Amino acid sequence: MINKDSKVLLEVKDLHATVDGVEILKGVNLTIRAGEVHAIMGVNGSGKSTFSKVLAGHPDYTVTAGTAQFEGKDLFTLEPEARARAGLFLAFQYPVEIPGVSNSALLRLAYNTLQEECGQEELDPLEFDDLLQEKIKIVEMDPAFLSRSVNEGFSGGEKKRNEILQMAVLDPKLAILDETDSGLDIDALRIVANGVNKLRTADNAVVMVTHYQRLLNYIVPDYVHVMSGGSIVKTGDKELALELEARGYDWLKAA
């Protein structure tokens, strides 16, 4: 939903970033307002996953130039946890398994950390369980997954659903979904996409990083950006995604 008067959540200007001394991002510019859905598309190695990790603060990446303002705050001065507390969320391309930490315990710890941040009461396990029972409906998850260790022994689809459950609990202002559609069968894709759609409001925004147009049938973007060679080379609406599907990416290669 595009509303030119709505608040700017994220403003990225001329972002350059390196990993192991190799420059991957070479001048990314992007503005995201509340209520919008953006898709960032591109081939492997175009820099789209790097972009999402840099925004979330992954320690392997070094920002060498440019700025990112998140609701007016300089994102790059914040630790990853402070970015999360400010309302930024990254759904991981490869969700991490954490044996020995139960899903519900992690969700409660994360939720209460955010509650503490905004001066709200923490929830005890029973109160939190009530909240959680509501949230798991959003991703149609079996409650049995709550007592299991985070992602341990989960299928690919279950892991991705679990990421969206975390998003549902943390209620971020800006959610970046890094290839959340990869490895999903059509049913799982529908469930994940429905979950994301239920969480959309006029006050938050979603960025989908993906190879494929398929996801965009379910979560319809307001903007489609094509990344190539470390920068955004073309921006359009949902029609651009269909065009990419038909023509491939070659015609858009960065100079």
Add this chain to the structure above:
Amino acid sequence: MLTREQSFEQMLLGKTIKPEGWLGNLRLNAQSSAKALSFPSERHDDWRLTDLSALLQHSFAPVDSYAALTQEDIAPFTIAGTIRLVFVDGCYALDLSDVSQANDAIVVGALTERLGDPSVEKDFARLAGVEADAFSALNTSNFDDGAWVQVSGEVSAPIHILNIATQRETPTAIYPRALVVMQANSRATLIEDYAGVGEGVRFSNAVTEIVLHDHAQLQHIRVQRETSKAFHFGHCTVESGKGSVYTSTALAFGGRVSRHSLHVTLAGEGAESTLNGLALIAGRQIADTHTLIDHAMPRCTSNQLHKCIADGASHAIFSGKIMVREGASATDSEQSSRNLLLSGKAHIDTQPQLEIFNDDVSCKHGATIGEIDADSLFFLKSRGLTEERARNLLTHAFAAEIIEKIPVQSLVSSLSKTILDERMKAGV
């Protein structure tokens, strides 16, 4: 600083032995054995990695008076629903003990009340290795009292032997002792627990002997949660009979310097043993674990998982030997040592050892040392957890694999909570 010999001699001769009766003779023999053995030298293979200089700063004297504790004092350590024997500085505390959960398949009490009982005399000091182990000999010479547990059938309430050390003006040496006899086909859960009140300097030198007769099953939990200035040496020997099942879960959290040696002899055909271990230490703590699993008979199995987690400038040591004797055919043994280093100044030594005198065996062993996984840490931080909380959670998760093997849920919960809270408070 004292020399090893001086330190040992002080402890040994600080106690007067009445040369009377069966026990008097036993003590005198142990005393002369201790004198002959003395403190193992720093070149001794089993001791060379353990820095004992902190221990040798102090002169330890035996306790000369009984310290009265209240139920309130011991409340942080009690476990509901257990058969509880409490020892304060090595002396039996009848008023703090509670054996109301005992059924007719168990006899429990103080060793000194059982002098003259042939079943005590038959096994007492038989396994402890008084002739070979200086600290076992010292304990046998100097102990005040101990726990006597004899199980003849199925006992569902866990047996909690709670050893509490108290605050004294000068450093004290205390000698917890236990003898556990599991008769044929019996089943029980034993929790051997070492804790303290007040932050005094003390040296607990504990000896535990466990006999499993044929087809007996014992779940043995050992919790070493001594206070930060305490020193703790514990020596446990287990003799497993035919078809018996012995499961040990030994946790070392406390103490300035601690050592736990566990010797399991699979002495009957088809005996099964599982040894789970965890040392979780920080600051300048040293925790040393030495285990020996001796496959003496055919078709026995042993399965061991030991974990060390070292933070600060601490030093964790694991030395685990699997011995397979000549006649022990169809032995099946697996040993794994997994370790987590939380700080650049911490140190972990792991020494898995196999000694096999037999061709018909299956023995696997492996060891790993790693740090906190960077991807997991980033994931947790991206969910809003501080670095400290995220590291605590991952550390706890690594420890939880061992702690959760304890079959007493209330103890699992309280230990887990302590670990998470304590580490958060300490900010390590």
